[in-house]
Amino acid sequence: MHRFLLNILLTFCSFCLLNSCGEADEPAPPAPPSPSEEVHRTVLVYMLADNNLGWANSFDAYDLDEMVRGAKNGGLNGGRLLVYYNRPYTNDGNPPQLIEITVQGQKILKTYTDDPDLYSVEIGRMRQVLADMKELAPAEDYGMIFWGHATAWMTHPEDMDQSKASRSYGTDRDKWMSLSSLGKALEGEKFSFLYFDCCLMGTVEIAYELRALTPVIVGSPTEVEGEGMPYHLNIPAFFADGTPDLVGAATNTFTYLKEKGLRSQMVVVDTSALDDLAEASRGILATLTSYPAELTQVQALSQSFNPFDPVFHSTRPVYDMEDYMKKISKNSPALLAAWQDAFDRCILYKAHTDRDFTGIAVRTYGGLGSFIIKRPEETAYRGYDKTLWWKEVVSTAPVFN
The missing domain is CATH 3.40.50.11970 (Rossmann fold)
Incomplete structure (x- = not known):
């Protein structure tokens, strides 16, 4: 019985020695940073x-x-x-x-x-x-x-x-x-x-x-x-x-x-200037009582996603916001000046090439894109009426009410 216990002890000690030698020959990789280390x-x-x-x-x-x-x-x-x-x-x-x-x-x-x-x-x-x-x-x-x-x-x-x-x-x-x-x-x-x-x-x-x-x-x-x-x-x-x-x-x-x-x-x-931009945009949109012809001339920044749709084939999700607001406020210079001030504070940097990836000629570029509703049926186009910008800003225009 003692010999049996002695054999077990010797075997265990040999295993420990071999294991420690292996660790010495192959040091463990450094521990990663502690998750609690900020x-x-x-x-x-x-x-x-x-x-x-x-x-x-x-x-x-x-x-x-x-x-x-x-x-x-x-x-x-x-x-x-x-x-x-x-x-x-x-x-x-x-x-x-x-x-x-x-x-x-x-x-x-x-x-x-x-x-x-x-x-x-x-x-x-x-x-x-x-x-x-x-x-x-x-x-x-x-x-x-x-x-x-x-x-x-x-x-x-x-x-x-x-x-x-x-x-x-x-x-x-x-x-x-x-x-x-x-x-x-x-x-x-x-x-x-x-x-x-x-x-x-x-x-x-x-x-x-x-x-x-x-x-x-x-x-x-x-x-x-x-x-x-x-x-x-x-x-x-x-x-x-x-x-x-x-x-x-x-x-x-x-x-x-x-x-x-x-x-x-x-x-x-x-983003700190966006609430001011929203307020200034509401001021201009309050003058919008119809769908002016100038809307068709606003700088587009995207292609149509429904080119074969009989209703929305020409509807594009993104236009140049600055060009849009200038075109609908040409008779309201004071409103446009207030809007331009807020817009300029929003834009920290902007840059553009003369065309976009899809081939659209970018002739004017304010930096920030925006959807434009050119017809009554576009108010709910692809869930636009679910956005906060529609609910709190665009929907206040008389033309949509």
Whole structure:
């Protein structure tokens, strides 16, 4: 019996010695930063790549590589960069992941449940990701970047329910998130900036809906060509000391695309002036008692999404807001002056090439896009009457009442 116990003891000691030698030969990798260790800024990229941007063009992989390049070049500046990665081919065993971009590369922080009924464009999923970000990468302030497709404020009129396919930002397996749902998903959050690296989101409808969430919104009122923003150049701007350099980031994007021969329109919006812009816009719209012929001459910034529809074939979701307001206030110079003052305070930066991605000639460009109702039947076009800008501003015009 004693010999049996002695053999067990010797075996155990040998195992411990071998194990300790193995640990000495192969030291454990350094532990990652503690989740409770607060940094000055965490930026979340919400990347929806289970669509043709990912599985057809690999823009997701390209941009992730750019992010790593930016990190290796010191761009994080002590901050943390997270990506909620809704990967291509989710239904084929590639569920979304929360990853961190570091100087070593990509690090998986969490893999989400592969639930065929839970999409990345749903309110619950986005709120879960935001909670995970705060738990795993707490910071003094947060920035958020939206990566994917977008169609401004538009929704499918037959699919207004969040549980169905709705449209504005996306896509995840052909499902979209409406503007109102995006606002609900982000409700109560505070960000140092929101950057839309997707099409048609530089509009007054988007900015007004989200104005309470952030002091600065960056986007394009037109379609975005190519791979979008140069992440390796913009990461230092996002993680700048003090406030993030959003004008610098937008300038980088515009210059980068233009130098590659691509077409681009950019805008940086100061949301603190949007309430004044709304009030000044109501002043001008109060004079609108008919549909003036000049509406057909306003600078368009998007193509029609219904070219074969007998009613809405000529309806476009985005026009140049400044050109629009000037045309409908030509007989009200005092109202226009007040409006122009508020508008100028909203625009921190704007830049444009002479054409947009779809070939539209951009002859005048104020920076911020807007929908224009040119006929009575367009008031509810693709859910426009669900936007806050319609409810609180546009609907006050006599012509719509």
